[in-house]
Amino acid sequence: MDRRQKQLQTLIPRLGLPTDTEVNWELLDIALTHPTMGTPNYEQLEFIGDSVVRLAASEFLWEVYPQSSVGDFSAVRKILVSDRVLAQLSDSYGFDRYLVLSPSAAGDASGKISRLADAFEATLGALYLSRGNLSLIRPWLDPHFQRLATEILKDPARLNYKDALQEITQARHKSLPEYRVQEITDRADPEERFVAEVWVQGQSWGRGTGQSKKAAQQAAAKVAFFELY
């Protein structure tokens, strides 16, 4: 364990924590051990870490955006804790260099994103359990949450949900979203003149209204985007 511990110790300053931070090295070792290496491996710690990152994101949003609605909280949290975001963070910190895995798993490029996200969550589990609180997590995770939340919460019109949704459905289902738009001419509210519904793989995923056909489609895409992200 000594050599491994030395290696794991180098991860701590990378995360922006003081070099002499004491963590439960045994747990951190397990958190960075892939299931192909037998047991113990990161699976149980990932189960804990999944709740830890959710709590960290919730607390962050509550502290930083006290005026936001719970609907916004949920939409943003969903993205902050998504595999895609966690894998990106994991990759940016070079977690793959710390992960012990079998040669066959290492060669599985298609499993890389879920592996990176899993090991990241498991590490959060180990860091949380080392202290029984979020003190080894929020100091370095908060700036990432801040950057992402700012991006997500900024003027929705600046984020093109139709494009973003299309990206998701193409990657996952190799299909494009389908929009069904209705014009309702007797509406008092011009914002409700057009009603769009977006369908993906034979299922309706979102509905939106707007002054133009395009605005209604964007509104529908936004709903579906947060559902499918």
Added chain:
Amino acid sequence: MDRRQKQLQTLIPRLGLPTDTEVNWELLDIALTHPTMGTPNYEQLEFIGDSVVRLAASEFLWEVYPQSSVGDFSAVRKILVSDRVLAQLSDSYGFDRYLVLSPSAAGDASGKISRLADAFEATLGALYLSRGNLSLIRPWLDPHFQRLATEILKDPARLNYKDALQEITQARHKSLPEYRVQEITDRADPEERFVAEVWVQGQSWGRGTGQSKKAAQQAAAKVAFFELY
């Protein structure tokens, strides 16, 4: 707030915590204020509490059942944090007596279960934020988790999943589950002689195998039960 604080203080020993426990009374007051009373109300704290109870359940399972699979962890956690369980706990502690709500909401009997669960989660959020850890939560919540987990994890044969599933589908859809069973006579493993699939509302929810038709149905019902619980 003084009178309200005095009332809220009586909740603490009810939970089994020492009478002189200091909590953030302002947050606890908000946690027990229904949205019909305007803002602030329990919605944001419920958002935090939802993550808190999930983490408490995860940590509990990891500590008490270190040998369990992550699949079992997930199945049990799903039940421990379900609205049904949280509402039962909330009710058993008399949370409704502490909840401030408008007369119209108080008269809404159908909303009682979600109201009880919401206020319970929000209270967990307030207790967590009072300390930044689970020290005001696990001491009194763990025995409930223990009782429920023991019940859920005990010999599955003793829990009749077909009955339990039927109860759910009748309550929610006023319909009964439908089982489609196939006998496969050339199987080497007698445990796979019968294959059952359970359908609810035109959708297949679970598949199971067994030595008898009944065992296969129970196995399928178990899968569907954990999906639909």
